[in-house]
Amino acid sequence: MKEIVVLSGKGGTGKTTITASFAALAHKKILVDCDVDAADLHLIFKPTVLETHQFFGGKSAFIDKDLCTACGKCGEICRYDAVNLANKEINKFLCEGCSACSHFCPTGAIKMEDDLSGYWFISHSPYGPFVHARLGIAEENSGKLVSLIRSKARALAEKEKAQLIINDGSPGIGCPVIASITGADYVLIVVEPTLSGIHDLKRVVQLANHFNIPTGVCINKIDINPQMADKISRYCTENNIKVLGSLPYDNCVTKAQVAQKPVVVEYPEREISKKIQDLWKEVEKALS
Amino acid sequence: MKIAIASGKGGTGKTTLATNLAYFLSEKENVTLLDCDVEEPNGHIFIKPEWVTEEKCYLPIPQVNEDKCTHCGLCSQACQFSAIAQVKDKILTFPELCHGCGLCALLCPSQAITEGFREIGTVQIGKKNNLNFIHGKLRVSEAMSPPLIKEVKKQGKNRGITIIDAPPGTSCPVIQSIVNSDFVILVTEPTPFGLNDLELAVGMVKELNIPMAVAINRADIGDNRVQEFCAKENIPVIMEIPHSYELARCYSQGNLAVQELPEYKGYLQRIWDGVKKELAR
Numbered sequence: 138m139k140e141i142v143v144l145s146g147k148g149g150t151g152k153t154t155i156t157a158s159f160a161a162l163a164h165k166k167i168l169v170d171c172d173v174d175a176a177d178l179h180l181i182f183k184p185t186v187l188e189t190h191q192f193f194g195g196k197s198a199f200i201d202k203d204l205c206t207a208c209g210k211c212g213e214i215c216r217y218d219a220v221n222l223a224n225k226e227i228n229k230f231l232c233e234g235c236s237a238c239s240h241f242c243p244t245g246a247i248k249m250e251d252d253l254s255g256y257w258f259i260s261h262s263p264y265g266p267f268v269h270a271r272l273g274i275a276e277e278n279s280g281k282l283v284s285l286i287r288s289k290a291r292a293l294a295e296k297e298k299a300q301l302i303i304n305d306g307s308p309g310i311g312c313p314v315i316a317s318i319t320g321a322d323y324v325l326i327v328v329e330p331t332l333s334g335i336h337d338l339k340r341v342v343q344l345a346n347h348f349n350i351p352t353g354v355c356i357n358k359i360d361i362n363p364q365m366a367d368k369i370s371r372y373c374t375e376n377n378i379k380v381l382g383s384l385p386y387d388n389c390v391t392k393a394q395v396a397q398k399p400v401v402v403e404y405p406e407r408e409i410s411k412k413i414q415d416l417w418k419e420v421e422k423a424l425s
Numbered sequence: 426m427k428i429a430i431a432s433g434k435g436g437t438g439k440t441t442l443a444t445n446l447a448y449f450l451s452e453k454e455n456v457t458l459l460d461c462d463v464e465e466p467n468g469h470i471f472i473k474p475e476w477v478t479e480e481k482c483y484l485p486i487p488q489v490n491e492d493k494c495t496h497c498g499l500c501s502q503a504c505q506f507s508a509i510a511q512v513k514d515k516i517l518t519f520p521e522l523c524h525g526c527g528l529c530a531l532l533c534p535s536q537a538i539t540e541g542f543r544e545i546g547t548v549q550i551g552k553k554n555n556l557n558f559i560h561g562k563l564r565v566s567e568a569m570s571p572p573l574i575k576e577v578k579k580q581g582k583n584r585g586i587t588i589i590d591a592p593p594g595t596s597c598p599v600i601q602s603i604v605n606s607d608f609v610i611l612v613t614e615p616t617p618f619g620l621n622d623l624e625l626a627v628g629m630v631k632e633l634n635i636p637m638a639v640a641i642n643r644a645d646i647g648d649n650r651v652q653e654f655c656a657k658e659n660i661p662v663i664m665e666i667p668h669s670y671e672l673a674r675c676y677s678q679g680n681l682a683v684q685e686l687p688e689y690k691g692y693l694q695r696i697w698d699g700v701k702k703e704l705a706r
């Protein structure tokens with residue numbers, strides 16, 4: 138079984154557009170949306186949810202105001218400025234759930250409670266089984282949720298005898314991204330030909346190298362700045378990374394999004410769709 | 426005054442707005458721009474500051490003195506993040522999982538735990554003409570960005586008008602970036618993805634109880650459901666900028682639109698007037 142993760146240092150480079158098209162092109166696969174705090178793939182797949190599960194990401198501290206004597210001990214101990222002593226309250230957005238305060242409260246006023254941080258789903262989509270999630274608003278622990286849905290996707294792939302998992306990663310290089318790529322077989326980075334795109338690309342490449350994952354690049358909206366695109370190609374050659382494809386800017390991408398369809402399905406005749414097909418062939422080669 | 430610029434979805438033009446607005450305002454006022462997108466900081470590409478200081482940022486992690494440890498197991502039972510574990514007669518620590526809460530050291534009955542440090546990134550402070558610029562750079566392979574964001578914000582305290590460029594999304598790094606701001610500008614695009622992510626971002630800002638407004642970029646590319654949503658939710662749309670090839674090209678070269686495209690100043694003035702009007706309400 139192989140797992141490919143589509144990433145982009147910065148968001149908005151076309152990662153989800155490309156993943157959705159891969160979903161339509163690939164045979165026998167499981168689809169996963171690991172961008173759990175701004176999930177968008179479901180807008181294209183319009184999935185039928187088969188299973189809904191709760192996700193408990195961690196704990197939060199609560200003060201029982203009747204027991205609290207406002208001694209201030211918890212505020213001294215908490216390293217996250219989460220205690221509001223004046224109101225005898227804990228700011229749930231700042232609380233990391235470390236439980237330190239609860240161990241040292243002299244009156245036992247602090248309880249730790251499980252946080253319902255979101256939901257994850259197994260769904261049926263027109264392009265195959267789909268595992269996705271919704272992190273609650275302003276919740277933490279997205280990395281843990283990502284690891285969870287990836288393990289569910291693997292189990293599902295075994296059950297369905299699927300040989301491939303296509304995974305839409307999240308932006309950045311922090312905790313949810315690390316959780317998206319550890320143990321994956323291939324990372325495809327989608328980059329725009331801009332100065333900040335190159336900057337972001339380098340950091341994602343470093344991350345993929347750190348975890349020893351083979352990496353390829355796709356340059357999207359190449360016509361914004363062809364010189365920058367050349368720069369990216371050169372950087373890739375120097376660092377032994379293959380540029381697997383480049384795609385033109387085409388506003389049919391937005392139209393396909395409005396129509397809730399992958400570009401390759403809605404506009405199969407357009408140049409961009411042909412290029413995505415070529416890109417997918419290259420990805421398949423790289424995977425085997 | 427602290428104004429945070431955020432967006433559920435990445436790539437909507439958040440950094441473009443933050444850098445240009447900060448630079449524009451700094452022509453007349455004392456302004457500090459904080460780039461809190463420490464995973465992929467891009468603001469400096471456009472501002473091109475002269476760096477004044479650079480400091481490493483650390484998170485405390487436990488160090489166990491095996492000679493003192495009695496293997497009571499209290500530390501590993503208490504740690505909420507599985508960052509310290511007892512395996513047979515040895516205490517193992519997993520620094521990359523540690524949140525640096527300090528609980529294990531406080532609990533250890535035999536004072537076997539002292540605190541060491543792990544580097545999580547760098548905070549740099551710079552200046553461009555009148556504009557103060559501060560950003561954080563997360564060390565690659567480091568998972569925890571919120572403590573670094575906190576450090577960036579600490580360095581930026583009491584420095585006049587503060588513009589905060591938040592990371593994309595709606596989870597902990599974004600919360601850490603925008604918490605305690607006076608106002609949030611949410612940048613979006615009129616596409617289904619843009620709308621979906623805007624809805625999440627609006628939910629987040631509401632939870633934090635911060636007044637907000639929406640700026641729509643590439644306002645002519647998709648449908649008008651974003652405008653409808655804002656009207657329904659009573660969120661003011663303080664600016665709509667049409668898709669512009671010149672702007673995209675200026676961005677791609679790492680240049681500030683406010684320096685290259687004179688008409689862009691008008692948009693920034695309108696945004697700033699919009700923010701002031703909302704804050705005065």
Ligand code: SF4
Pocket residue numbers: 200204205206207208209210211212241242243244245246247
């Ligand atoms: S430590 Fe306990 S009693 Fe003291 S202020 Fe905190 S909650 Fe109240």
Ligand code: SF4
Pocket residue numbers: 197198214215216217218219220227231232233234235236237238239526
């Ligand atoms: S659980 Fe930890 S982070 Fe939360 S309030 Fe207590 S000490 Fe602070």
Ligand code: SF4
Pocket residue numbers: 235485486487503504505506507508509522523524525526527528529530
């Ligand atoms: S400092 Fe906190 S998170 Fe780190 S090992 Fe100790 S108890 Fe666990």
Ligand code: SF4
Pocket residue numbers: 489493494495496497498499500501511516532533534535536537538
């Ligand atoms: S709490 Fe202290 S003595 Fe007990 S196992 Fe941990 S390090 Fe050893």
